[in-house]
Amino acid sequence: GEDVEQSLFLSVREGDSSVINCTYTDSSSTYLYWYKQEPGAGLQLLTYIFSNMDMKQDQRLTVLLNKKDKHLSLRIADTQTGDSAIYFCAPNPGGGNKLTFGTGTQLKVEL
Amino acid sequence: EAEVAQSPRYKITEKSQAVAFWCDPISGHATLYWYRQILGQGPELLVQFQDESVVDDSQLPKDRFSAERLKGVDSTLKIQPAELGDSAMYLCASSGDNYGYTFGSGTRLTVV
Numbered sequence: 001g002e003d004v005e006q007s008l009f010l011s012v013r014e015g016d017s018s019v020i021n022c023t024y025t026d027s028s029s030t031y032l033y034w035y036k037q038e039p040g041a042g043l044q045l046l047t048y049i050f051s052n053m054d055m056k057q058d059q060r061l062t063v064l065l066n067k068k069d070k071h072l073s074l075r076i077a078d079t080q081t082g083d084s085a086i087y088f089c090a091p092n093p094g095g096g097n098k099l100t101f102g103t104g105t106q107l108k109v110e111l
Numbered sequence: 112e113a114e115v116a117q118s119p120r121y122k123i124t125e126k127s128q129a130v131a132f133w134c135d136p137i138s139g140h141a142t143l144y145w146y147r148q149i150l151g152q153g154p155e156l157l158v159q160f161q162d163e164s165v166v167d168d169s170q171l172p173k174d175r176f177s178a179e180r181l182k183g184v185d186s187t188l189k190i191q192p193a194e195l196g197d198s199a200m201y202l203c204a205s206s207g208d209n210y211g212y213t214f215g216s217g218t219r220l221t222v223v
Contacts, residue, residue: 004153031210031211033210033211035214040219041216041217042115042117042202042204042214042215042216042217043154043202043204043212043214044214045211045212045213048210048211088153088154097142097159097206098144098156098159098167099156099211099212100156101146101153101154101155102153103152103153104152104153
């Protein structure tokens with residue numbers, strides 16, 4: 001099955017950029033999503049990218065996709081304390097409805 | 112803004128007891144998912160419904176877990192009997208024509 005890997009922790013200073021990385025194994029994914037989870041809450045869809053795109057920008061968020069290396073990244077510009085959360089990468093292996101979630105990266109934003 | 116409703120928000124139960132969770136997806140969403148999220152891990156799919164039919168329940172421990180979506184709208188996930196290892200967040204999500212899932216706030220289950 002699909003294996004999705006993320007680093008566990010990232011700490012940045014407020015105002016800096018954050019880059020969260022994800023690697024996956026199933027090249028048949030057609031969409032790749034980023035979700036945000038705040039403590040004790042459900043997951044909130046942040047953004048997604050089609051597999052035929054290299055980059056997508058959405059306000060402070062930039063998604064980069066390297067399909068050859070099966071590497072996805074999420075860059076958050078001007079990171080704020082409200083961005084502190086766990087971020088999950090989620091491709092859809094096989095191109096269907098089902099998503100496989102990574103282990104999550106906990107982002108801590110320090111003043 | 113449309114939401115996925117889940118209840119209860121928190122549940123504490125003794126092991127060997129039965130427990131049930133309820134989910135009401137966004138109106139019109141045909142696909143409904145139940146995920147389990149163990150603390151410190153990503154969500155794992157338990158069961159996927161398309162309308163009232165189960166599409167994927169390959170990861171559902173069927174000896175103790177059951178799920179239904181009788182009229183293709185709301186859904187119930189049941190555990191009987193509960194075990195200590197079932198302590199987790201149970202997340203419901205739904206999807207329609209738009210991309211991605213919409214998740215509910217989840218039910219935090221603690222088995223003691």
